[in-house]
Amino acid sequence: MSVNRSEQELVRINALEQLRAMGIEPFPAAEFKASHKAEELLEDFKEGKEVVLAGRLMSVRVMGKASFAELLDSTGRVQIYVNRDELCPGEDKEAYNTVFKKLLDFGDFIGVEGTTFTTQTGEPSILVKKLTVLGKSIRPLPVVKTDDQGNVHDKFSDPELRYRMRYVDLIVNENVKSTFIARSKVMQSMRNFFNERDYLEVETPILQPIPGGASARPFITHHNALDVPLYLRIANELYLKRLIVGGFEGVYEFAKDFRNEGMDRTHNPEFTVMEIYVAYKDYNWMMDFTEEMIERVCLELHGKTSITVGKNEINFQRPFKRVSMIDSIKEFTGHDISGMNEDELREVCKDLKIDIDPSMGKGKLIDEIFGEKCEGNYIQPTFITDYPIEMSPLCKKHRENPELTERFELMVNGKEIANAYSELNDPIDQRARFEEQLALNERGDDEAMFIDQDFLRALEYGMPPCSGMGIGIDRLVMLLTNNESIQEVLFFPQMRPEKFGEKKIELNESEKAIVDLLKAKMSMPLDELKLAANLSNKQWDKGIKALGKLGLTKVEKTDSALLVHYTGE
């Protein structure tokens, strides 16, 4: 496959070939043993130390017989000082003059051996005695520069390019890496928190015959050997509960779920949730557990419980506020919806000017009111409790009010972060709830749930009382790293696939017309050809230019006129 190379790429490929010609392999196989990482070297910087480092060559500043550059490794940047006579003590100055100055480029991987020292301007640096080529880069990176005031120039900021080429984003935009390190730390803190309590990390199927545990449109696929449809999971809840049935008393999973729905700054088709189920507990216990966990995650990440998110200062110090959904609606709308039927709720929605449609049941209506009028008000961490039963088909009925369930969601910065239940373990009730969902489905709510008969069978064998909680990891990380877009916390957010189409050699109509005329005579005067082609000026112009580029025609200038030659087959 031929690739159109830019001038700079050709220069780099040429340099690569020259290195080989000199007996220097630009992509060596051998291990390169470094003694330090950039960060540890700078942390405990002493002059006169012999060090070996490996990394990417950045910001090369050649000044005749001496040069400065930066070496970027996974931990940061160190300045290197490459001096001709230090690098080449003998007569042969090629390693400096040719290899370093001409054949190495910004972005190449090199290893350096040398001595630490401090420059006149006070910059800790490495005086390079030996330089090893570790990997050539034939495509130039975007050049991002930061001045001494910390202003970034020519920032690589186009979101499309950043997300499509995250590898480039990670190299040139330093803060991007820290977001993903934070993401890993958040998950690590949570794991530690669970493992200390002897809960078991498990894995459950991603390919499911019935996409249960939530209401969402699934991705569908097909298993050839079994000749059955399979779905990418929209949730893992029903499988984790099966494990509680099986006798585990605490299980958790960091799970990728998949939902075939719209994408925006808080939704990606695949996303990560952490779900945990603990036997013999209820949702009150789970609230304590959740706030303890979140407080700790924040402390371990930031060293404090208070963080800035956008314009808001959010404090994760325990305990979090707890408000029932009905009280919340009363507080923000003045309507007491307790005990209302569907028609009364519709009246309330009308009064509050909330858009509704006939497919919505009681639960959905209440959800709309809460989502419209209440949710956004909860900036500080707040547990909203006791959701209406219609919205929560997997959740146990409230011990005091059969219209409600023992459910809570944790709201932070106006958005839902976690969702938890006292899990429904009554198999008869569970079956009835699924059937109600099915009825809703028939009303047109295309997200109501499928019935998973095997899950019901498991419940019939008996599940201990338990409480389960799920946290959207992407959204939690967004919150904790002060990012407002989910794409900033996913390495590779979903994008429309890029077209790497090779340039079509197919000619369009006007190009064909010109070629046909020209082929007959193999060469003719340009004026005559233009006249004969009978094309508009624009079409002629585009057509003849394109043919020239494709190498099918060549224009020759003679004394009398311009001659067009056909050079194709």
Next chain:
RNA sequence: GAUCCUGUAGCUCAGCUGGUAGAGCAUAUCACUUUUAAUGAUAGGGUCCUGGGUUCGAGCCCCAGCGGGAUCACCA
């Protein structure tokens, strides 16, 4: 799905009322042995997203399409 914004050199971006396609960085050549957005000189580099249209003439105006972003809608 709707609306608005956007697509120009390797990168970041200018481009006036429609009149020869520009800058900085990067690249190449030269100079320069402690610089750090290194500096100075010279040079090369373009499918102005794609396809139509209007026009003597389109990067610019019109139509259609494609990519991306934002705001909605949708979304426990």
